[in-house]
Amino acid sequence: MEISSKSMEDAIRFIFFSFLLIPANTQLESNQKGYISAVISTKGLDFAKDLLIEKAVSSIIPLQLSDIEKSAKIPVVGKVRMGLSDVVIHSVDFPFSSVATGDSGIVLVASGATANLNMKWKYSYKTWIVTISDQGTATVEVLGMVVWLKAAVINEEGTLKLFLLDYECHVKDISINVDGGASWLYQGIIDAFRGKIMSEVEDAIIKKIKEGMIKLDSLLQSLPKQLQVNSVVALNVTFMDDPLLTNSSVELEINGLFNGADEISVSNYYSKRARNFLPCNGLAKMVEISLHEKVFQSAGSVYFHADHMHWTLNKIPESLTNTAGWRYIIPQLYEQYPNDDMKLHVTVTSPPVIRIADHDVDTTIYADLTFEVLDSSEVVSIACISLVISTSCSAEIHRNNLTGSIKLTNFTLSLAWSNIGNLNMHLLQAAMSTVLENFFMPDLNLHLRNGFPLPLPHGFTLQNAEIVQLDSKVMVRSDLSYTEDMISRPGINLLATA
Numbered sequence: 001m002e003i004s005s006k007s008m009e010d011a012i013r014f015i016f017f018s019f020l021l022i023p024a025n026t027q028l029e030s031n032q033k034g035y036i037s038a039v040i041s042t043k044g045l046d047f048a049k050d051l052l053i054e055k056a057v058s059s060i061i062p063l064q065l066s067d068i069e070k071s072a073k074i075p076v077v078g079k080v081r082m083g084l085s086d087v088v089i090h091s092v093d094f095p096f097s098s099v100a101t102g103d104s105g106i107v108l109v110a111s112g113a114t115a116n117l118n119m120k121w122k123y124s125y126k127t128w129i130v131t132i133s134d135q136g137t138a139t140v141e142v143l144g145m146v147v148w149l150k151a152a153v154i155n156e157e158g159t160l161k162l163f164l165l166d167y168e169c170h171v172k173d174i175s176i177n178v179d180g181g182a183s184w185l186y187q188g189i190i191d192a193f194r195g196k197i198m199s200e201v202e203d204a205i206i207k208k209i210k211e212g213m214i215k216l217d218s219l220l221q222s223l224p225k226q227l228q229v230n231s232v233v234a235l236n237v238t239f240m241d242d243p244l245l246t247n248s249s250v251e252l253e254i255n256g257l258f259n260g261a262d263e264i265s266v267s268n269y270y271s272k273r274a275r276n277f278l279p280c281n282g283l284a285k286m287v288e289i290s291l292h293e294k295v296f297q298s299a300g301s302v303y304f305h306a307d308h309m310h311w312t313l314n315k316i317p318e319s320l321t322n323t324a325g326w327r328y329i330i331p332q333l334y335e336q337y338p339n340d341d342m343k344l345h346v347t348v349t350s351p352p353v354i355r356i357a358d359h360d361v362d363t364t365i366y367a368d369l370t371f372e373v374l375d376s377s378e379v380v381s382i383a384c385i386s387l388v389i390s391t392s393c394s395a396e397i398h399r400n401n402l403t404g405s406i407k408l409t410n411f412t413l414s415l416a417w418s419n420i421g422n423l424n425m426h427l428l429q430a431a432m433s434t435v436l437e438n439f440f441m442p443d444l445n446l447h448l449r450n451g452f453p454l455p456l457p458h459g460f461t462l463q464n465a466e467i468v469q470l471d472s473k474v475m476v477r478s479d480l481s482y483t484e485d486m487i488s489r490p491g492i493n494l495l496a497t498a
Contacts, residue, residue: 034240034253035292036455041249044286044480049099051482053110060208063089065117065200072192080125082192084138087119089201094147101250105152105165115142115201121178121189136180138189142201144172149209158225158238158255162217169205171198226259229452233258233302237455254455256291257298260306285466285477289454291402293356293472299452301351309348316344316439323373329427332420333371333382341374342382346440349386356472361393363406368416369432383418385428387411389436395474396451397465402476403451406444408437459483 040048065087074080094110101107117140124133149167153160174197176190225238236255244251303309319325323342327334346369353364367389371382390410396403413432415423454476456462465478 034255035295036256037253037290039249039251039288045099047286053094053097057092063204065204068196070192074188080123082123085120089115089117091116105150107150109148111146113145138178141175142171146170155239160220162220164213167209169202171201174198232306256295258302260302286479289476291474293354296354304351313344313439329431330423337373337375343372345370345372356469359469363391363393365389382420384416386414386416395467400456400462401451401453404448408441
């Protein structure tokens with residue numbers, strides 16, 4: 001199958017995530033585990049299979065076959081030299097297909113296929129006096145064609161290696177319609193070329209299968225092990241361990257942790273976990289993508305160590321950006337800096353602690369809130385409050401991005417330091433509740449609403465996605481749609497740049 005179009009490559013990018021990810025018997029067990037897993041259900045396998053066949057057919061049509069020449073003895077006429085040229089398969093239809101997994105690979109069968117060919121014919125023979133010749137056109141219908149192949153993919157140091165284990169193409173029969181020519185021509189062509197036409201079709205299809213597998217193998221091996229999300233973080237998409245097969249699904253893992261801009265993986269910060277897939281028997285969706293809480297922790301760790309977790313609170317009312325608004329809460333602030341403008345600056349002091357519980361995502365944020373006064377064009381840090389903020393997050397899907405929203409559940413505060421004496425923490429508690437609820441949380445949600453992209457192939461979109469939060473994981477269960485001319489925004493469909 002010659003992969004010449006962008007749409008065919010897009011289809012392959014999904015296929016390698018699904019039914020071609022089958023381990024060969026020679027695969028070795030790895031003790032490394034991934035933190036993003038994907039489960040392709042029977043429904044997803046059927047979707048992938050149908051898409052692969054559709055794109056494979058579109059990529060090989062029209063298919064030119066070799067010219068054929070042959071001499072045959074025709075009753076009454078004698079020895080006739082006949083030839084077929086411009087033999088082209090212009091359509092193929094596979095009404096029946098199936099995919100089955102096994103211990104050593106996957107078997108894809110497309111049966112009951114028909115194909116239509118156009119060709120030109122010519123003949124010539126000699127009489128005692130002259131040479132007689134004629135030419136014209138013919139059409140051929142291929143009947144009962146079966147295409148069968150068996151393939152396997154192994155994990156070699158985090159990349160994928162494809163093996164075509166076995167293959168076959170068999171044509172049951174053909175029907176030829178000859179336009180014009182002498183009365184004996186039809187049977188002459190049938191007798192002379194029937195078997196040759198059938199073998200030429202079979203050989204051409206097998207050749208395209210081999211070519212397609214070579215290109216697919218090259219594509220799989222060229223997939224990057226790390227994908228840049230933005231200037232701060234990249235996602236480690238190295239394949240981990242062996243894909244698992246069940247009667248109803250294919251399961252695979254990638255590393256799934258975020259790396260910093262210095263390309264140092266944060267995976268060393270976490271202990272390895274046991275492989276623990278949830279049963280997916282009867283999964284009603286095409287795909288389930290499971291993200292362990294350590295994926296989110298790694299993102300937080302990268303942003304923290306890259307010094308991207310500090311900011312000045314914006315969009316707060318004027319009453320809180322002037323010392324006059326704090327005169328009853330922090331009297332000494334107003335006494336020493338009357339009617340001066342001020343800012344509230346937040347600095348997260350350690351990576352957020354993220355725990356995924358049943359139906360909820362709990363996050364604890366350790367932060368310092370510093371009061372800064374603009375005194376005679378000079379920024380003066382006046383006091384600092386240490387906060388322990390407990391929040392509840394809800395995960396959402398927007399296009400192909402996993403996004404979310406966060407809300408305040410509780411917080412505690414203590415005085416870290418002060419240049420204006422002791423502060424009344426009881427009064428500050430109520431004020432900080434307003435600041436956190438109305439300004440800090442909206443700022444966080446502004447950053448969270450873009451989320452981060454799920455590792456989906458270019459051109460594929462989640463459809464009717466459902467989110468389940470359970471057992472330290474966020475699971476996205478979804479059907480998929482494919483749009484051939486879909487344009488991927490940078491950082492959204494991670495595999496589009498592969």
